[in-house]
Amino acid sequence: MLQEAVKTSKPVFQARRPRQKQRSIAGSMLAALIHVLLIIGAIIMAGPFIWMAVTSLKEDSQAFQDPLSLLPNPIVWQNYPASLQAMPFGQAYWNSFYIAIVVVACELITTAMAGYAFARIRFPGRNIVFVLFLATMMIPFQLTIIPRFLIMQRLGWLDNHLALIVPAALFDAFGVFLMRQFILGIPKELEEAAIIDGASRWQIFWHVILPLLKPPMAALGIFTFLGQWNSFFVPLIMLSSPDLYTVPLLLNQFREQYTSQWALMMAGSMIAVLPVLLVYVLGQRQIIQGIALTGLKS
Template sequence: MSVRWLRNTILYVVLGVGAFVSVFPYLMVVFTSFKTGRQLNSTSPWLPAIPGTLGNYTKLFNGSIANIAFPSYLWHTVLLTAILTAGQLVFTTLAAYAFARMRFPGRELLFWAYVATLMVPNVVTMIPLYLIMRQIGWVDTWMGLVAPYVFGSPYGIFLMRQFFQTLPRDLEDAARIDGAGVWATLTRVILPLSKPILGTLSILTVVFAWHNFLWPLIITSGDDTKVVTVGIASLQGNLGADYNLMMAGSFVALVPLIVVFLLFQRSIVRSVALSGLK
């Protein structure tokens, strides 16, 4: 009993230290966001502000910062996340079902060639994508912002295809015997059984879209299309960075994901398990 107790104690201590190391940067974001410039320079960054101030948040939302429309950036991020999530669910599902169930020449070759693009870093395709968007006039537009991601992704299609292949074909055969076509089979038989993987894809897409920074930074320049990640980076001016405002903006951007995690803890844990699906 003593050996087991000691082993469990060591395990929980290690887990506790790991959890603290993971959470500590977020605590520093919160502490810094409630500090004034004088407090930031006079206190340790890992100590909370005493007394704290809401002045940084007030500046973000009352429009007192020149050339920064932070509430608009938040709305743009919400809209971008909704568009990308809806697009991923629709187009990824259709493509994955075609690769998993339909027979056509070159299906396997086309699928694995598409999945092989996962090995190409995103930064490699940024300049070609930007040049394409400039040629068709989509720079600094919503079309240019969403076009590279709204029609599906290699990882999402791979994930959905692998899940579809685990479903019994007998269900589809029975639906066809009853007179159901491809669309009816997909919507009435396959999709109701695919809620876990659809939830996984939704969560992964929401997190990606909310945190996406490099492509919005490249393709957008005006306030009409700027998202919150680029808006936070804009708080760093030529005369230096206002870390108090940046941390306040970072915490505001972090709150929606914290809410999503608290509301969908079980789905997120399940999504982590399903994302390792063979």
């Protein structure tokens, strides 16, 4: 009986093997198709950047020649020094850099403190306040620019970098949400052990919680730096002196003065985008991790 059962079971196993091979082949073909589509999408997305980089090394006559040549001939490296000499990019670089650094440093502290308060400190109306806090993310910031302008005017901060630094450093609903979600995943036993050792609330936050917030703080710091470096609308409203211009404002002025010189414009655009590109390349792991952290338990 056992031998007959083994004989009858052989065709079943033999029939399963071709099906498994077919499934593996179909899975490999699907994965290859997905990769091809992703590569095509990446090339399409990188197309404008590639065109900008190539055009920055061309002569003006080559920018729109027909048929359009992909590679510059000859390569005009002089476009970059000419762009730096045409506009005070050095001052604009410094303005954008120090504004972004100050905002990042202050925002990381304020969002970490607020996130810890919403995650661990029980106070009346905590959940309601948190929901209202998050609701501000649904309001376009263009709607708040007039009240913000009036407040800055009353404070005497118009045409001053404080109008860009203080509001951004003290309020970031997304940052508070990110910190709160991460802190909720930290075991409470760590804080209870610190309380037994006699630690105060501030000591718990500074010595226990804050060192564990490095992943979300790194991601938020990169997001904030990129946002501040690329900010155009708010500096356009608040600043009027060319010496205080950030890189996007100076690049806009560069476009107005050198409309017909496309090679210089593309070189100036490359100079403006290089820091952002460098930050993204070096911090892409933190950026992806920051996006994933927003899905932690609530």
